[in-house]
Structure formats: C-alpha cells, structure tokens
Amino acid sequence: MKKLLYLLLVTAFLNCNNERVLELPKIESAEITEVLDVSHAYIFYDETQPDSTLFNRKNLIGTTNWLVNVDKRLTLKQAIPHIQYLQDKRKKASMHKNEAAKNYFTCNDKSIKNLGFVEFSDVNYSNSSEISQDYKTCIMTVNSLKEITFSSSANLNISFSKENFSSVLPILKSEFGESIKLIMSFNESLSFQDYITIKNNLATFQNSISNNEFIY
Structure with a gap:
C-alpha cells in the first residue's frame, strides 16, 4: 500500500467533528515500503490526557495487517502499554483469525518521501x-x-x-x-x-x- 505523505504529519479523524494531528517518526530508508490489506491504530500525543496519550483503535480489523501510528514525541513509557494491548488483542483473537497478518509501525521514509514500515509482530516487550x-x-x-x-x-x-x-x-x-x-x-x-x-x-x-x- 502506498499513500501520499503530508510532510511530517498524518491527520487522523477520531470522528467527524474531531480532527487530530499525529507526527510520525522519521527514518532514512525503510526495509519495507509497501503493505497491503491494512487497518489503522493511532497513539496520539495529547497533553490534556493524564499520560499524555490518546489511543484510537476503533478501526482495527482482526484479519488485516495492522499499521500502528505512534506519535514520535511520546516516550516508550507512554507508548509501550498501548502497543502491548494491541499485541495481546492480536494473540487473543479467535474468530476469523488470519495467521499471516502482521503488525507494523508507520514511519516517514525520507529517502522516498513516502511511508515506510517497521515490523514488530514478534516482539515481546x-x-x-x-x-x-x-x-x-x-x-x-x-x-x-x-x-x-x-x-x-x-x-x-x-x-x-x-x-x-x-x-x-x-x-x-x-x-x-x-x-x-x-x-x-x-x-x-x-x-x-x-x-x-x-x-x-x-x-x-x-x-x-x-x-x-x-x-x-
């Protein structure tokens, strides 16, 4: 899957009246530049929240590859609990499970000025x-x-x-x-x-x- 990158920012819609901006991490050159059959999760940087994160996982489909969009300003302490939640959710999925589906972090690949991906399907935190x-x-x-x-x-x-x-x-x-x-x-x-x-x-x-x- 390829999609246009709006400079360093990805805009996601939590609902029709609430637009938020997420800053993707930048990398020089990604090993993976295309992923097909995807759904998205977003971990926003939001200073109004107790842990400065806002987690949107509503659009995930269990049989697809998951693109996890994490704001680059978050610390691991803030982001990892949400990532662990997604991993557990994937492992516990029983109905309509796709064994070939993977998990990826979405990044801004500077070498192609487009999206790049870092797989973390098998990482145990x-x-x-x-x-x-x-x-x-x-x-x-x-x-x-x-x-x-x-x-x-x-x-x-x-x-x-x-x-x-x-x-x-x-x-x-x-x-x-x-x-x-x-x-x-x-x-x-x-x-x-x-x-x-x-x-x-x-x-x-x-x-x-x-x-x-x-x-x-």
Missing part, C-alpha cells in the same frame, strides 16, 4: 530488569542515542553512539560467531523517534536480534 544471558548473548542497552552500550558475560563492554553502532555487530560476530543473539534494552524515557531510529538501523541484522525487548 518486558518491563523486567532481569535479563538472562549466556556466552552467546549480548545486551544492547540504550539510554539515549548518544549513550549506547554492549555488554556480555564474556566481559566484553563497548560504548558507542548511533553514528557508529552498526559497525559493532561485525565485531561481536567475530568474537562470538554467527550464532550470537543480541538482546535490546531501552530506557523508558527514550522518545519513540529515537526507538524507531535504533530499530530501523538494525533491520539488516534482524536474524541476530532477540524478539525479547526490555524497557527499564
């Missing part, structure tokens, strides 16, 4: 601070885009920023082999924009990344 690991596992801890660290049970510790973190995975693979598994842990105060930046930059290493993500 956890608020636990306890992360089990073995010698083949590395934990990537993201406090901010300028403060990212890798750590492992083999006493390997690397600090870096988003400008050079893509070069670290080849180092880890040379240290641990191709079977290395990367577990990502994100500070809950991280903006959704920064979260998507990390996710998209690691898309080409998806086979090395655990489906379990931790929010602390």
Whole structure:
C-alpha cells in the first residue's frame, strides 16, 4: 500500500467533528515500503490526557495487517502499554483469525518521501530488569542515542553512539560467531523517534536480534 505523505504529519479523524494531528517518526530508508490489506491504530500525543496519550483503535480489523501510528514525541513509557494491548488483542483473537497478518509501525521514509514500515509482530516487550544471558548473548542497552552500550558475560563492554553502532555487530560476530543473539534494552524515557531510529538501523541484522525487548 502506498499513500501520499503530508510532510511530517498524518491527520487522523477520531470522528467527524474531531480532527487530530499525529507526527510520525522519521527514518532514512525503510526495509519495507509497501503493505497491503491494512487497518489503522493511532497513539496520539495529547497533553490534556493524564499520560499524555490518546489511543484510537476503533478501526482495527482482526484479519488485516495492522499499521500502528505512534506519535514520535511520546516516550516508550507512554507508548509501550498501548502497543502491548494491541499485541495481546492480536494473540487473543479467535474468530476469523488470519495467521499471516502482521503488525507494523508507520514511519516517514525520507529517502522516498513516502511511508515506510517497521515490523514488530514478534516482539515481546518486558518491563523486567532481569535479563538472562549466556556466552552467546549480548545486551544492547540504550539510554539515549548518544549513550549506547554492549555488554556480555564474556566481559566484553563497548560504548558507542548511533553514528557508529552498526559497525559493532561485525565485531561481536567475530568474537562470538554467527550464532550470537543480541538482546535490546531501552530506557523508558527514550522518545519513540529515537526507538524507531535504533530499530530501523538494525533491520539488516534482524536474524541476530532477540524478539525479547526490555524497557527499564
């Protein structure tokens, strides 16, 4: 599916008399640029709400692919509970279930000046601070885009920023082999924009990344 992008903004209608503006996260280049048979959910930034979010899921159809539009200004602490709700809703759906249907975050792909998508169908979010690991596992801890660290049970510790973190995975693979598994842990105060930046930059290493993500 392709649709025109109105600069950095997506306008959604909660009802015929209530128009809201949602700012999509920006990415340089998406791995996925087309999704067919979709329905939408919206997580708005709204300072009038207790948690600064307004969640609209009324138009979701269980048998379709879900495009989840999250305002880039929200923090993970604000957005993740709504995302977890959608994942649970998908898993619990019983009637007319489509096993092939996926979940995607909608983004503004700057390279094509159109929509791009980041899949999160199989991601399991956890608020636990306890992360089990073995010698083949590395934990990537993201406090901010300028403060990212890798750590492992083999006493390997690397600090870096988003400008050079893509070069670290080849180092880890040379240290641990191709079977290395990367577990990502994100500070809950991280903006959704920064979260998507990390996710998209690691898309080409998806086979090395655990489906379990931790929010602390």
